[in-house]
Amino acid sequence: MSHENTENSPSLKKASKVSGAPHQAQHLGKGILFMMAGSILFAIADAMAKLVTQGYPLPQVIWLRCFFGITLIATAILIKGKPGDFRTSRPGTHLVRSLAGLIMTVCILVGLKYIPLGEVTALVFATPIIVAVYSIIVLKEPMSKGMLTAILLGFIGVLIVVRPTPSHFHIAHLVMLGFALASAFLSISARALVKTESALTLNFYIYPATIILAAYPAWQNWVTPDLKSLALLFGVAFFATLALFSITKAVHCASPAKVTPFDYSRIIWTISIGYFFFDEFPDKVTWLGIAIIILSGIYIISKGRTIRTGSTVK
Numbered sequence: 001m002s003h004e005n006t007e008n009s010p011s012l013k014k015a016s017k018v019s020g021a022p023h024q025a026q027h028l029g030k031g032i033l034f035m036m037a038g039s040i041l042f043a044i045a046d047a048m049a050k051l052v053t054q055g056y057p058l059p060q061v062i063w064l065r066c067f068f069g070i071t072l073i074a075t076a077i078l079i080k081g082k083p084g085d086f087r088t089s090r091p092g093t094h095l096v097r098s099l100a101g102l103i104m105t106v107c108i109l110v111g112l113k114y115i116p117l118g119e120v121t122a123l124v125f126a127t128p129i130i131v132a133v134y135s136i137i138v139l140k141e142p143m144s145k146g147m148l149t150a151i152l153l154g155f156i157g158v159l160i161v162v163r164p165t166p167s168h169f170h171i172a173h174l175v176m177l178g179f180a181l182a183s184a185f186l187s188i189s190a191r192a193l194v195k196t197e198s199a200l201t202l203n204f205y206i207y208p209a210t211i212i213l214a215a216y217p218a219w220q221n222w223v224t225p226d227l228k229s230l231a232l233l234f235g236v237a238f239f240a241t242l243a244l245f246s247i248t249k250a251v252h253c254a255s256p257a258k259v260t261p262f263d264y265s266r267i268i269w270t271i272s273i274g275y276f277f278f279d280e281f282p283d284k285v286t287w288l289g290i291a292i293i294i295l296s297g298i299y300i301i302s303k304g305r306t307i308r309t310g311s312t313v314k
Contacts, residue, residue, distance in 0.1 A: 031254030035262040038246030043269035045239035046112060046120065046275065052232045053113035056225065059217035060212065061233065064104055064225075068237035070207035076241075077200050085201045090193060094205035097189055100182045101206035102213060107179035114172035117274035118282050122161050122290040124177040128297045129154035130184035147303060154296030157164050160289030168286075199248055261298045 053061050077085045111120045132151055135141045162173040250259045274280035
């Protein structure tokens with residue numbers, strides 16, 4: 001469920017009238033804290049994934065990431081006592097979304113394995129730009145000059161980060177654009193599902209295609225992990241799931257347009273982790289591209305061209 005529905009509910013409006021500005025500020029503060037927490041947790045999950053992809057075959061990491069992910073979501077459904085969340089009246093849509101989840105998982109892990117953390121995060125933030133393009137072209141939503149400028153600048157920022165120079169470019173940069181496309185599709189398709197499906201249902205059905213289709217390649221290349229590596233693999237799923245919960249809580253505490261920009265703090269955490277643990281640091285040109293993507297994304301989100309429903313999982 002998107003926060004816009006909660007925000008316009010009669011009970012919340014009544015509470016706002018009674019408590020006034022301090023009440024609203026308190027919820028905004030909580031929303032910002034949840035969003036910042038989610039950003040940090042995603043950065044930790046990405047760092048752990050990058051670490052584990054250095055020592056284990058990629059198909060195995062992909063399969064275990066999704067196996068632990070679906071296990072955590074299923075456990076959450078059972079703990080909440082809502083087994084009905086396993087049922088859906090839209091199996092066809094979930095099948096397509098699950099295939100998109102396969103693309104998204106493969107692309108993000110390829111990116112984490114081969115290119116710096118900061119650049120991976122910058123390309124993740126290209127998703128709102130793609131959602132905005134879809135909203136304008138397919139959904140026929142109106143486009144202002146400011147929106148067009150933000151979209152064009154956003155794609156320029158992506159080109160700067162990806163720039164095909166021999167000393168910088170890796171095919172994983174292009175693969176990460178596959179992540180952004182798949183992630184955008186999951187956000188867009190969630191619009192047709194959030195009224196009938198819970199956030200847990202949406203996330204549970206992202207994983208099955210990857211678990212089934214990646215099983216054989218994972219088995220073919222299997223390397224039995226030690227306890228430390230197994231803990232890292234579980235940690236990737238655990239921290240990413242916890243991050244998703246935090247971000248979902250954030251957009252239920254305050255307007256997505258007000259709290260989502262704080263998700264861009266993730267670039268600070270991932271670049272810091274990359275610097276201290278992986279000896280990575282963006283050059284000046286990459287910084288320029290990152291700044292353009294972030295500013296464009298914040299503008300697009302502030303104008304309501306993308307949604308945060310808890311519908312996508314890395």
